[in-house]
Amino acid sequence: MEAAKGAPVEENGKGAEGAAGSDEEMGEVASEKGKAVEEAKEVAGVKTITLQSADGVERCVSAVAAELSMVLSGTNACADTVIPLPNVATGKTLDTVIEYCIKHAAEPIIGYSDPSAAAGSSSVGTLVSEDLEKWDRKLVEGLSADDLHDLLMAANYLGINGLLDVVCQKAADMIKGKTTQQIRDTFNLTNDLTPADEAELRQLYAWAFDE
Amino acid sequence: MPGAFHSLLLPLQWKRKPKRRRSRSHSKEGNNRNKPKSHLAGAGAAGDPSFNLKASASSFPRDIGCLVQPLGNLLLSASPGANLRDAGLGALRPLPDDLLLDVLGLLPARALAALSAASKALYVVAAHDPLWRALVLGELGGAFDFAGSWRATYVAAASGGRPHLIPPRALRIRGFYSDYLFQSWLCANMEMRHEWLARDNIERRRGVSVEQFIAEVEEPNRPVLLEGCLDSWPALQKWSREYLLEISAGKEFAVGPVSMTLDRYFRYADNVQEERPLYLFDAKFAEKVPEMGRDYEVPVYFREDLFSVLGEERPDYRWVIIGPAGSGSSFHVDPNSTSAWNAIIKGAKKWVMFPPEVVPPGVHPSADGAEVTSPVSIMEWFMNFYGACKTWEKRPIECICRAGEVVFVPNGWWHLVINLEESIAITQNYVSRRNLLNVLDFLKRPNASELVSGTKDRVNLHDKFRGAIDAAHPGMINQLQFEAQQKAAARKKKASFWDTAVDAKSGGFKFSF
Numbered sequence: 001m002e003a004a005k006g007a008p009v010e011e012n013g014k015g016a017e018g019a020a021g022s023d024e025e026m027g028e029v030a031s032e033k034g035k036a037v038e039e040a041k042e043v044a045g046v047k048t049i050t051l052q053s054a055d056g057v058e059r060c061v062s063a064v065a066a067e068l069s070m071v072l073s074g075t076n077a078c079a080d081t082v083i084p085l086p087n088v089a090t091g092k093t094l095d096t097v098i099e100y101c102i103k104h105a106a107e108p109i110i111g112y113s114d115p116s117a118a119a120g121s122s123s124v125g126t127l128v129s130e131d132l133e134k135w136d137r138k139l140v141e142g143l144s145a146d147d148l149h150d151l152l153m154a155a156n157y158l159g160i161n162g163l164l165d166v167v168c169q170k171a172a173d174m175i176k177g178k179t180t181q182q183i184r185d186t187f188n189l190t191n192d193l194t195p196a197d198e199a200e201l202r203q204l205y206a207w208a209f210d211e
Numbered sequence: 212m213p214g215a216f217h218s219l220l221l222p223l224q225w226k227r228k229p230k231r232r233r234s235r236s237h238s239k240e241g242n243n244r245n246k247p248k249s250h251l252a253g254a255g256a257a258g259d260p261s262f263n264l265k266a267s268a269s270s271f272p273r274d275i276g277c278l279v280q281p282l283g284n285l286l287l288s289a290s291p292g293a294n295l296r297d298a299g300l301g302a303l304r305p306l307p308d309d310l311l312l313d314v315l316g317l318l319p320a321r322a323l324a325a326l327s328a329a330s331k332a333l334y335v336v337a338a339h340d341p342l343w344r345a346l347v348l349g350e351l352g353g354a355f356d357f358a359g360s361w362r363a364t365y366v367a368a369a370s371g372g373r374p375h376l377i378p379p380r381a382l383r384i385r386g387f388y389s390d391y392l393f394q395s396w397l398c399a400n401m402e403m404r405h406e407w408l409a410r411d412n413i414e415r416r417r418g419v420s421v422e423q424f425i426a427e428v429e430e431p432n433r434p435v436l437l438e439g440c441l442d443s444w445p446a447l448q449k450w451s452r453e454y455l456l457e458i459s460a461g462k463e464f465a466v467g468p469v470s471m472t473l474d475r476y477f478r479y480a481d482n483v484q485e486e487r488p489l490y491l492f493d494a495k496f497a498e499k500v501p502e503m504g505r506d507y508e509v510p511v512y513f514r515e516d517l518f519s520v521l522g523e524e525r526p527d528y529r530w531v532i533i534g535p536a537g538s539g540s541s542f543h544v545d546p547n548s549t550s551a552w553n554a555i556i557k558g559a560k561k562w563v564m565f566p567p568e569v570v571p572p573g574v575h576p577s578a579d580g581a582e583v584t585s586p587v588s589i590m591e592w593f594m595n596f597y598g599a600c601k602t603w604e605k606r607p608i609e610c611i612c613r614a615g616e617v618v619f620v621p622n623g624w625w626h627l628v629i630n631l632e633e634s635i636a637i638t639q640n641y642v643s644r645r646n647l648l649n650v651l652d653f654l655k656r657p658n659a660s661e662l663v664s665g666t667k668d669r670v671n672l673h674d675k676f677r678g679a680i681d682a683a684h685p686g687m688i689n690q691l692q693f694e695a696q697q698k699a700a701a702r703k704k705k706a707s708f709w710d711t712a713v714d715a716k717s718g719g720f721k722f723s724f
Contacts, residue, residue: 145302156310168310172317180328189301189330197382201328207369208324 049075050082051098057091058082065101070159087157089150096147097154100139100163107132136162140170145187264400278335278384281393288386295386299332308391312339320346320365335387338362339395340485353463353471357479398486398590402536403631407593408561413610413618424512429550429645432621434564434608437510441615446506446556450635452477458502464493464531473533480535480633486588488538494527503531507637510617513552515643520679526672529639539589539629542574548653549640551620555612558634563600564608567623571607572599574625589629622646648691651677 048060049072067073075083088094107129140148148167155163174186184191193201202209285294297304303311315323315337323346327337343361351368358364416428417438428435441447456473463470467489471479476491483489497504509516518525526547539560544567545551553560565571573596600607611631612618620626642650654673680688 149302149305152306152310156307164310164313168314169317171314172322175314175318175326176322178322178325180325183326183329184301187301187303187329189299189333191329192299192331193328193334193382197331197334198328200382201334204366205324205327207366208321 050080051088051094052082052084053088053091053094054084054086055090057094059091059094059098061098061101062105065098065105068101068104068160068162070161072158085154085157088154092147093150093154096139096143096151097158097160097163100136100166101160103135104132104162136166137170140166143170264402278338278387279392279396280388282388282390285388293386294388295332295335295384296389299330300336301330303333308336308389311336312342312391315339315342316345320350320369331382331384332387334382335384336392339392340399341395344485348467348469353466353469353475355471355479356475357482359482361485394591395486398588398594399484401590401594403561403590403593403629407597408611408631410609411611412606413562413564413608419512421512425645428619429512429621429643432623432645434621434624435619436610436612437512437617437619438615440510440512440617441507441554441556444507444554444556446503446637447615449506450556455503455635459500462499464491464496464499464533466491476533480533483535485537486590488535490538490540491533492530494530496531497529507554507556509639510552510554512619513639513641513643515641517642517644517647517680517684518549518676520683521676524675528641529637532634532636532638534630534634536630536632537590540627541589541592542571542625542627544623544625545620545640547640547642548622548646548649549642550622550646551638551640552617553612553620553628553636553638554617555614556635556637557614558636559611559613559631560618560634560636561629561631562608562610562612562618563597563627564620565625566605567625569603569605569625571625571627572596572603589627592627593629622649644687644691647680647688648695651688 047063049063049066050058050060051066051072052058063075066075072083085094088097140151143151148170152164152167152171155167175183178186183189300306300311303314306314315326318326323337323342327334340361343365347355347361347365347368350365355364355368358367414428414433414435415438416424416435419427419437456477459473461472463472464476466476473491476489479489493499516528518528532553542563542565563571570576573592610618651673654676677688
């Protein structure tokens with residue numbers, strides 16, 4: 001049983017390393033992630049499922065980690081069935097999602113006696129430690145606007161509330177503290193307000209622009 | 212009666228998913244032919260061509276209503292395909308509206324203001340009033356002077372507190388289409404349709420004895436509307452706004468996530484126009500203002516109050532409820548498996564109730580019952596799900612309850628309530644011998660600590676209660692359990708009799724369980 005489960009992951013791991021040729025950094029990251037998945041699997045000792053991003057990349061993930069997704073939790077699929085996820089755009093997105101799930105599935109949750117219930121619960125009941133929050137922030141740190149968008153759509157689609165919170169917070173952080181023009185530059189916005197409009201807004205929000 | 216509140220509320224009662232998890236069903240009324248100047252027309256869910264908007268809905272170009280149209284309009288507009296939303300959001304464009312609002316909901320006021328000035332589209336999205344409500348309540352608590360909209364309220368407070376009711380001048384922007392934002396505006400500005408109020412099939416009783424009530428209503432666990440049992444209440448005559456303001460002067464009442472004085476609350480209630488108005492719902496009103504506690508008494512049918520054995524440690528059990536038209540509680544089941552009564556002193560409430568085993572349309576409780584996902588607002592429920600009641604598993608019990616009347620809510624029943632006009636009511640939850648065993652079972656559940664409401668010490672409530680009952684009423688629990696077993700046995704006997712009677716081939720007596 002164990003050996004049979006081992007095989008698909010190894011294949012995927014090879015696949016990921018094979019991709020390293022084209023993009024070394026990505027490959028390293030991918031194979032690290034592939035290893036993380038394997039380790040997690042061994043620790044969990046339970047079944048895994050296979051997910052496929054929209055661009056065809058396949059990844060194996062433990063069912064325990066997948067429980068964080070409201071859509072995937074409780075699925076009866078075994079490792080042989082590939083679950084296509086059309087709203088998870090790229091393999092990179094999928095890897096980030098899986099990384100998040102593995103990390104959070106492994107965290108001890110304060111205040112719950114039943115760990116499997118905690119893993120699947122929404123962010124309302126979960127007490128996230130400061131370290132974990134730091135880790136979450138780091139996870140989304142280097143991502144481009146496109147990556148963030150992909151991740152947001154994936155988290156929304158899969159129903160991973162915690163990850164959704166993290167990405168939304170990141171997007172909000174990209175807005176906070178900026179002037180209006182800086183916001184326009186960050187998000188590629190054209191100013192289509194008339195000068196009269198702008199004048200009214202300046203008056204309305206005078207208290208905000210006082211700096 | 213503790214209700215299912217807006218997600219802004221402190222999670223004292225039902226734990227609520229973050230508000231983003233509600234997904235709006237797309238309104239069918241998207242095919243408007245007229246620009247939304249005075250009166251919107253379109254195909255209604257029930258085929259009726261008009262929305263009944265509140266009179267004040269379009270008189271001021273102050274809120275987002277004049278800024279957003281439903282997507283259906285885009286198809287019929289002069290320049291289809293030209294949605295300001297697409298042009299004006301830049302890299303944020305692919306975000307669906309609900310996620311976009313989630314992101315904006317994380318911004319402090321300064322950032323939201325800066326964002327508003329970035330483009331027309333962002334101005335429209337950032338003007339979504341609930342965003343500003345969160346900011347007002349977060350920063351000012353209950354100490355706000357409502358200025359007609361939450362944005363106006365925040366702006367007035369931030370600009371040195373000029374609390375007059377002149378709304379901030381809204382920019383004149385056309386061409387922004389969004390179902391999500393439009394639906395929000397619509398729910399805030401609609402009035403209840405006649406066909407939602409027409410059905411009234413609740414059992415009405417008057418002048419029954421307590422024994423009759425117990426045997427015919429409480430035991431069978433059926434809802435009923437009681438007439439004429441508030442005649443002795445001084446509150447019915449005395450409770451005008453002036454009187455209440457006088458006796459409660461300066462005292463703060465629980466309103467959603469904040470506390471505020473009654474005069475502030477009335478000023479809000481008189482000027483508000485939103486999907487889910489803040490609701491005054493206070494469990495300590497009699498302690499805060501003893502005169503209020505003296506102006507009413509528990510109707511005779513509900514005097515058995517077993518949680519009273521816990522004394523000071525009993526869960527919250529009585530509330531005064533005050534709210535404007537449109538306020539109310541969306542579908543929920545009362546906590547702790549208690550039963551409830553709700554007496555109207557002033558105003559009128561529409562009730563929709565389903566029995567415990569029938570989950571209402573549009574409602575999705577989680578497996579352990581700890582969370583309930585329901586539509587965004589009561590108005591949206593009526594718009595999108597009321598129609599399904601016609602063909603639902605069981606049709607609901609409905610009524611309009613008015614001043615002087617009392618609704619009995621049997622334990623476990625789903626219920627939804629909406630105020631049709633400004634209403635003042637008192638509600639209590641209670642445990643009698645009829646639901647004592649249910650309550651004990653509920654408190655024994657492993658996740659009781661999450662579900663049990665209204666107490667500080669949730670985990671030990673079962674043991675405490677059980678102990679206190681045994682002390683004050685020795686033998687009661689055992690007696691009830693015995694009676695319950697007998698009833699169950701009698702039911703089983705009945706069942707197996709039918710099995711044998713119907714099974715013609717058996718030719719003799721046969722046990723079948």
